[in-house]
Amino acid sequence: MTDSIDIAHLCTLAKLELAESERDSAEADLRNIMLMVDAMGDVNTTGVEPLAHPLEFVARLRDDTPGPTIEAGQFQHNAPETAEQLYLVPRVVD
Amino acid sequence: MAVPTTVRAQLEALNRGALSSVELCQALLERTGSLEHLNVFISLNDRLLDQAAAADEARAGGSTLGQLHGLPLAHKDIFMSEGLRTTCGSRMLQDFIAPYTATALQRFADAGALVLGKCNMDEFAMGSSNENSFFGSVANPWDADRVPGGSSGGSAACVAAGLAAAATGTDTGGSIRQPAAFCGVSGIKPTYGRVSRYGMVAFASSLDQGGVMARTAADLALLLANMQGFDPQDSTSIETPDLWLENLKTLPIETLDEALTLDAKLTVGLPQEYFDSGSIGARAMDDIRTVIEVQGHRVQDVSLPNTGIAIPAYYVIAGAEASTNLSRYDGVRFGHRANDAKDLETLYRRSRSEGFGTEVKRRILTGTYALSVGYYEAYYLKAQQLRRLISDDFKRAFADVDVLLTPTTPTTAFERGAVSNPVTMYQQDVFTVPASLAGLPALSLPCGFKDGLPLGAQLIGPHYAERSLLCLAHQIQSHSDWHEAVAIAGVPA
Numbered sequence: 001m002t003d004s005i006d007i008a009h010l011c012t013l014a015k016l017e018l019a020e021s022e023r024d025s026a027e028a029d030l031r032n033i034m035l036m037v038d039a040m041g042d043v044n045t046t047g048v049e050p051l052a053h054p055l056e057f058v059a060r061l062r063d064d065t066p067g068p069t070i071e072a073g074q075f076q077h078n079a080p081e082t083a084e085q086l087y088l089v090p091r092v093v094d
Numbered sequence: 095m096a097v098p099t100t101v102r103a104q105l106e107a108l109n110r111g112a113l114s115s116v117e118l119c120q121a122l123l124e125r126t127g128s129l130e131h132l133n134v135f136i137s138l139n140d141r142l143l144d145q146a147a148a149a150d151e152a153r154a155g156g157s158t159l160g161q162l163h164g165l166p167l168a169h170k171d172i173f174m175s176e177g178l179r180t181t182c183g184s185r186m187l188q189d190f191i192a193p194y195t196a197t198a199l200q201r202f203a204d205a206g207a208l209v210l211g212k213c214n215m216d217e218f219a220m221g222s223s224n225e226n227s228f229f230g231s232v233a234n235p236w237d238a239d240r241v242p243g244g245s246s247g248g249s250a251a252c253v254a255a256g257l258a259a260a261a262t263g264t265d266t267g268g269s270i271r272q273p274a275a276f277c278g279v280s281g282i283k284p285t286y287g288r289v290s291r292y293g294m295v296a297f298a299s300s301l302d303q304g305g306v307m308a309r310t311a312a313d314l315a316l317l318l319a320n321m322q323g324f325d326p327q328d329s330t331s332i333e334t335p336d337l338w339l340e341n342l343k344t345l346p347i348e349t350l351d352e353a354l355t356l357d358a359k360l361t362v363g364l365p366q367e368y369f370d371s372g373s374i375g376a377r378a379m380d381d382i383r384t385v386i387e388v389q390g391h392r393v394q395d396v397s398l399p400n401t402g403i404a405i406p407a408y409y410v411i412a413g414a415e416a417s418t419n420l421s422r423y424d425g426v427r428f429g430h431r432a433n434d435a436k437d438l439e440t441l442y443r444r445s446r447s448e449g450f451g452t453e454v455k456r457r458i459l460t461g462t463y464a465l466s467v468g469y470y471e472a473y474y475l476k477a478q479q480l481r482r483l484i485s486d487d488f489k490r491a492f493a494d495v496d497v498l499l500t501p502t503t504p505t506t507a508f509e510r511g512a513v514s515n516p517v518t519m520y521q522q523d524v525f526t527v528p529a530s531l532a533g534l535p536a537l538s539l540p541c542g543f544k545d546g547l548p549l550g551a552q553l554i555g556p557h558y559a560e561r562s563l564l565c566l567a568h569q570i571q572s573h574s575d576w577h578e579a580v581a582i583a584g585v586p587a
Contacts, residue, residue: 010466013462015443017443029456030463033520037473041472043400043483049482051485054485055285090436
């Protein structure tokens, strides 16, 4: 299945860009990793229920009541660019 | 007085007034300064001495916060501590200041502990050698040309070098146990859900688990007792309290030995799949087995037939979860932002490409591929089915035995730069990943040396069996001295 690896497409999906010089080695590494992973196909898993969570419990829901909150400014302190409590990004609509 | 290196000895010295918290912190900071070449810390807490002075003053006034009053602890730089930088070893978060404190660290603070500093680590906890940090690799205190293991390598090196009596770590596929083994210290990955993940930067959410490293199992017990417990802020936190651990954090330090006494005789299983691969630690495993048998425990062979498929399954599941978790780094709300991006799409791509290192990109691409259209069933679903088989193997084994004994790693610490092939590096986790996939508690403790480098043995228990692991490890350490060996001259045992 590793023949189908299209590193440019995967980068688009993952919102990454690789320099020309990185692309070949990234593709070769991914191919080798997936060759290792393909060993999974040797084990018969017909009828085996997938295990998504090690303790198999259902995610707990809390009561819908207000709790303590952290001021927006405390979070936005880490934002690269803000104005009036809004996050700034490059223009989306001309 | 000479600064003791175990948590218990430091607390006893603080409690009887033989040492002040300021003296202890100053001594550790001086030692850190003299061992800068190890590159253990990414940040030190510049308010530490003031906080230590406040702890001393409170003690003098007859008021102590809790069992760990005045004790400086180091933390993997994946745990948030309000007001301190939390980088996760990444350029992406190199200027990130934590806006709140992780539950685990808050519980230490509530017990009176101080934050000494934040330890170096593989970027976003992805690695087995600590060579993937934006802040440079960490040296192993036993041999500075060798790696300390990863991803919690800074924490393990910190304890081994005597820069703190204990340090927190996180373990997704072995990131506490493997560096503990490489650095000759003890480390525990608790049952999944035992320690809150709130405020712990996410890598693979169904696997990530916080824990701790120290020189002795007794110290691990004391610290785990103080950091664990139900947290409504973490939707996968275990709700049922562990009464033994809850009780432990209320006891006087002097009674710790009594609390860690192992009354029962256990049956210890040796999974043959962990001993068939030409591990270099065979003699050390025989030695620790002998210590166990001399204490009256029974040892028998068991089989975990799906062990060999754990690494492929783990790298699919962890990659898939990582690619999802790390989608939050977009250059907008926090983290690195590329300069001069003309549109939003370019901003995302360039910020992420500049902010993430090679191994993180590799894991994101692996996860993206495994989750992409047409491959979900062949990879992600298949890996989850294998996860079930691996978990069932353990359940069958634990019907016959109380705990399992295995080597922690297939090799001793390797030379820095020696392993460049990612698939080869991933095999480092071969003995630690299965317990992670099953969410089981597992503990690594020193069990000998090979060519002057430490070897680790791993104890694995059923879910919630931390008490058995800690008590057995304490008993082993009460009848052996591997854990007392010193990495660097000047560190008292």
